[in-house]
Amino acid sequence: MIEKSAMIAVVGRPNVGKSTLVNAMVGEKISIVTPKPQTTRYRVYGVAEKDGVQLVFADTPGFHRARNKLGEYMVQVVRDSVADVDCVLLMVEPKAHMGPQEEALIERVEKLSLPCILCINKIDTLPPAELLPVMAVYGQRYDFDAIIPVSAKKGGGMEELFSELTKYAAEGPGLFPEDMLTDQPQRRICAELIREKLLLCLDSEVPHGVAVEITSFKEKENGVAEISATIYCEKQSHKGIIIGKNGEMLKKVGELARQDMERLLDMRVFLETWVKVKENWRDSGANLRSFGFTEE
Ligand SMILES: Nc1nc2c(ncn2[C@@H]2O[C@H](COP(=O)(O)OP(=O)(O)O)[C@@H](O)[C@H]2O)c(=O)[nH]1
Ligand SMILES: [Mg+2]
Numbered sequence: 001m002i003e004k005s006a007m008i009a010v011v012g013r014p015n016v017g018k019s020t021l022v023n024a025m026v027g028e029k030i031s032i033v034t035p036k037p038q039t040t041r042y043r044v045y046g047v048a049e050k051d052g053v054q055l056v057f058a059d060t061p062g063f064h065r066a067r068n069k070l071g072e073y074m075v076q077v078v079r080d081s082v083a084d085v086d087c088v089l090l091m092v093e094p095k096a097h098m099g100p101q102e103e104a105l106i107e108r109v110e111k112l113s114l115p116c117i118l119c120i121n122k123i124d125t126l127p128p129a130e131l132l133p134v135m136a137v138y139g140q141r142y143d144f145d146a147i148i149p150v151s152a153k154k155g156g157g158m159e160e161l162f163s164e165l166t167k168y169a170a171e172g173p174g175l176f177p178e179d180m181l182t183d184q185p186q187r188r189i190c191a192e193l194i195r196e197k198l199l200l201c202l203d204s205e206v207p208h209g210v211a212v213e214i215t216s217f218k219e220k221e222n223g224v225a226e227i228s229a230t231i232y233c234e235k236q237s238h239k240g241i242i243i244g245k246n247g248e249m250l251k252k253v254g255e256l257a258r259q260d261m262e263r264l265l266d267m268r269v270f271l272e273t274w275v276k277v278k279e280n281w282r283d284s285g286a287n288l289r290s291f292g293f294t295e296e
Contacts, residue, residue, distance in 0.1 A: 002178060004169035005054040007084070012091035013101040014039075017121040021091065021152035022046040022059040025162070029260065030182040030189060031059045032196035036207075039199060045183040047176045053166050054174040058085065087145075087168040088116045094126050094149070096133040098141060106142050115168055118144040119161065124151040186265060187214040193260045194229055194273070197253040198242065206241050209234040211281060215274075224268045227261065232278040239275050250275065 010018045014037030023029050026046040032039055044059040088109050092102055109116045118138050123131060135147050146164050150157030176183070184192075191212040198207040216228040233239055243250045250273055258271045281287040 001052055002049065002054045002174035003052040004166070004171055005056065005174045006086040006165060006169040007056045007058065007175060008087050008089050008165055008168070009058045009060065009085040010089045010091060011060055011105050013093070013099065016091045016093055017152045018091055019044075019059050021089075021119070021121065021150070022057045024152050024155065024158060025055065025057055026181050028181055029264065030184055032192045032199075034196055034199040036199050039196070045176070047174075047181050048162070049174075049178070050162060053169050054176065054178075055162065055165050055169070056175045057089075085114065086170065087165060088114050089119050089165070090116055090144075091119045091121050092134075092138065094120050094122050094131060094134050096130075096137050098137060102138075103141075110142070115145045116142070117161075117164060118142075118147045120147065120149045121152050123149045123156060124154045187217050189264060190214055190217070190227060190257075190261050191229060193264070194231065194253065194257045196260075197256045198231070201249060201253055201256075202241060204241070206233065206238045209238065209282060210242070211278075211287075219267065224270055225261070225265055226270045226272075228272045228274070230274045230276055232276050232281060234277070234279055234281065236277055239277050242275050 010022060012018055015035070019031035019033045019040050022031050022044065023033065023046070025048040027048070030046050031044045040059060040061045043061070046057045046059060048055045048057065088105075090102070090105055090109070092098075106116075120131065120134055120138075131149055135149075138144065139147065148157055148161050148164055150161055152158075182189075191214045194212045195207070195210060198210055198212075211232045213230050213232065214227060215230050216226070218226045220226060231242060233242055241249070242253075244252075254271050254273045258269050261269045261271065278287065
């Protein structure tokens with residue numbers, strides 16, 4: 001039984017580990033993770049529950065300067081996400097200096113007078129003594145409600161963080177039904193998994209100009225899911241790169257995505273992928289809407 005719940009916005013510069021943290025809290029991969037900035041394009045809610053406390057984490061796209069319509073949309077999502085939450089979790093790199101992104105997010109928290117926990121991530125990458133100057137720099141700038149060092153990837157500090165966040169939970173029924181882990185439809189996560197593999201396998205500008213649409217999703221009675229996906233890219237030359245020599249790149253991407261989909265859906269997956277060119281889709285409002293980049 002859920003007795004208390006809280007909505008937590010996870011904010012921070014791109015690549016700091018927000019999606020990794022949300023996945024770790026939820027215990028499932030609902031938000032894709034790569035070593036590249038601007039991986040997360042949507043706001044994704046992830047739900048964690050322990051001892052009757054439900055915490056809903058809003059994973060947000062990286063806060064960055066918008067360069068095209070998709071960029072503007074992503075910045076807007078971050079702005080909106082912070083407005084209506086019980087607590088903000090500002091995630092930072094374990095470095096003893098603040099950048100303009102951290103400054104902007106702290107200003108926003110100050111203005112809205114929201115509770116804010118500073119979460120210093122990636123503590124597995126440095127000796128413990130080097131944490132103190134990081135805490136000092138942030139502690140001097142703002143009176144955080146708590147400062148919690150974690151390793152979202154390795155699992156350090158997660159229990160401390162959960163119990164700290166419990167303080168912001170209000171009595172009442174859950175914000176999400178008890179067995180629901182995310183607001184993301186399976187189709188959306190499957191599309192995102194394909195995009196994640198493109199980001200991981202292609203190390204050029206190509207994957208940032210890619211959108212993935214699941215065109216058909218059928219769960220068969222024999223425990224097999226038949227999924228068709230179309231990968232849209234911006235240029236004919238990009239299409240060639242995505243398909244690769246003898247179709248090998250597309251095969252690899254499809255195979256990796258399929259494995260993750262099978263884990264997520266707990267079913268065997270038959271995945272079919274297509275590549276199409278759709279020029280400058282990132283700058284077109286109509287295209288963005290057709291890929292689901294809109295709020296309800
Ligand atoms: N060493 C280390 N790497 C991490 C940790 N958390 C996340 N990462 C890595 O940082 C990169 C960005 O992570 P991601 O969750 O996509 O960041 P986001 O852009 O803030 O959502 C990925 O390569 C992660 O594996 C951590 O605790 N330790
Ligand atoms: Mg992310």
